[in-house]
Amino acid sequence: MDGNGRWATQRGQPRQAGHKAGVRPVRLCIEQCARRGIAALTLFAFSSENWGRPSEEVGALMSLFVQAMDDELDELHRSGVKLRFIGDRLSFPVRVQSRLVGAEARTAANTGLQLQIAMGYGGRWDIVQATRKLAARAASGALRPADINEATLSGELALTGLPEPDLFIRTGGEQRISNFLLWNLAYTELYFCDALWPDFDEQGLQAALDWFAGRERRYGLTATTTGGA
Numbered sequence: 001m002d003g004n005g006r007w008a009t010q011r012g013q014p015r016q017a018g019h020k021a022g023v024r025p026v027r028l029c030i031e032q033c034a035r036r037g038i039a040a041l042t043l044f045a046f047s048s049e050n051w052g053r054p055s056e057e058v059g060a061l062m063s064l065f066v067q068a069m070d071d072e073l074d075e076l077h078r079s080g081v082k083l084r085f086i087g088d089r090l091s092f093p094v095r096v097q098s099r100l101v102g103a104e105a106r107t108a109a110n111t112g113l114q115l116q117i118a119m120g121y122g123g124r125w126d127i128v129q130a131t132r133k134l135a136a137r138a139a140s141g142a143l144r145p146a147d148i149n150e151a152t153l154s155g156e157l158a159l160t161g162l163p164e165p166d167l168f169i170r171t172g173g174e175q176r177i178s179n180f181l182l183w184n185l186a187y188t189e190l191y192f193c194d195a196l197w198p199d200f201d202e203q204g205l206q207a208a209l210d211w212f213a214g215r216e217r218r219y220g221l222t223a224t225t226t227g228g229a
């Protein structure tokens with residue numbers, strides 16, 4: 001969800017105003033994904049690196065997360081969304097942490113869209129925390145190093161239990177992954193568009209889905225060996 005800061009600067013407003021305007025497309029994408037029967041949506045809301053932004057901006061983002069949670073949770077729950085937060089949650093202020101725990105608990109039994117919000121998240125952090133868990137199991141004798149494979153590592157990552165992401169969308173014109181789901185994106189189709197996040201709308205989402213529908217996915221094979229899918 002890139003481009004909030006530039007959106008605000010273009011309007012002569014503080015960067016925080018862009019983040020606030022970014023809530024509308026968040027709501028839209030969640031509604032649209034749920035309506036279209038998409039199984040899982042993961043939004044990158046706050047990276048491990050974002051802690052280095054000016055304290056005023058970080059503080060405004062924390063307040064915005066709390067506000068959004070308080071405003072939206074009832075509706076998310078009503079529409080069957082199952083919410084999960086991925087990232088180093090202990091780095092967040094207690095008022096944010098308590099919302100994360102409460103929202104997960106309240107929606108845990110829901111069977112609709114699985115919505116992950118990445119906060120305090122970094123792809124490298126994710127791989128390190130998974131490795132640390134495997135190392136602890138190995139040190140205790142519960143796991144032989146020779147038994148560590150892609151499945152065991154993947155089983156300790158934040159998105160464990162979810163299907164591999166099919167489509168990655170980055171708004172804001174930059175063409176990079178910026179430490180998002182480094183492991184999980186191995187075969188994901190990467191889509192970049194110029195719209196700044198607060199301007200991302202239903203048409204923009206449709207354009208991304210149309211582009212995805214035209215992709216030939218080979219997973220390292222050839223069109224014949226994948227059945228030409």
Ligand code: FPP
Nearest residue numbers: 001002003004005006007019022023045068
């Ligand atoms: C990146 O744009 C965006 C963020 C760091 C914050 C994303 C937060 C929201 C969209 C607010 C709502 C989110 C939820 C989950 C309720 P940027 O600030 O790096 O933009 P720039 O590249 O133009 O500076």
